[in-house]
């Protein structure tokens with residue numbers, strides 16, 4: 813969802829932000845490595861990623877010793893594919909959870925530690941802002957934010973309905 817959200821609601825502005833995404837190929841594979849590539853010897857970079865996309869490519873962190881730059885990974889962990897909550901199949905469980913949402917129970921704190929990547933659990937939105945505002949950013953880190961994909965999908969539908977009036 814993060815890339816869709818940026819496409820949908822990011823306000824145009826004159827600040828020099830540059831956006832990159834793998835959307836053309838539509839794959840969730842390689843997301844972390846792409847961000848590492850963008851950040852290497854480049855500008856401080858923020859990767860906003862889902863949990864499944866991140867897990868697809870955690871070995872990208874193996875490059876950490878050679879990496880030069882600043883990459884913060886903001887992980888939105890909603891325990892599976894939030895995008896699928898918006899499909900009609902959502903109403904049929906089973907098989908929805910097992911075969912579409914595919915929830916996972918990975919402990920990202922332990923996973924980050926395995927790669928030597930500093931980890932921080934984000935308590936709330938104020939914590940998100942505080943972590944991102946505080947500069948300079950470290951070379952590499954993982955910030956985990958938990959969300960509930962089902963409630964999130966319901967909230968989105970409500971907001972869209974309200975906007976339609």
Ligand SMILES: Cc1ncc(C[n+]2csc(CCOP(=O)(O)OP(=O)(O)O)c2C)c(N)n1
Pocket residue numbers: 813814838839840841861862863864865866888890892893894895896961
């Ligand atoms: C290589 C690859 N495998 C499977 C898919 C199908 N797919 C699209 S989105 C998605 C789930 C993404 O989940 P997550 O990264 O947690 O993001 P969320 O939708 O929860 O924000 C999957 C499996 C894909 N696009 N690419």
Ligand SMILES: [Mg+2]
Pocket residue numbers: 862863864888889890891892893894
């Ligand atoms: Mg997810």
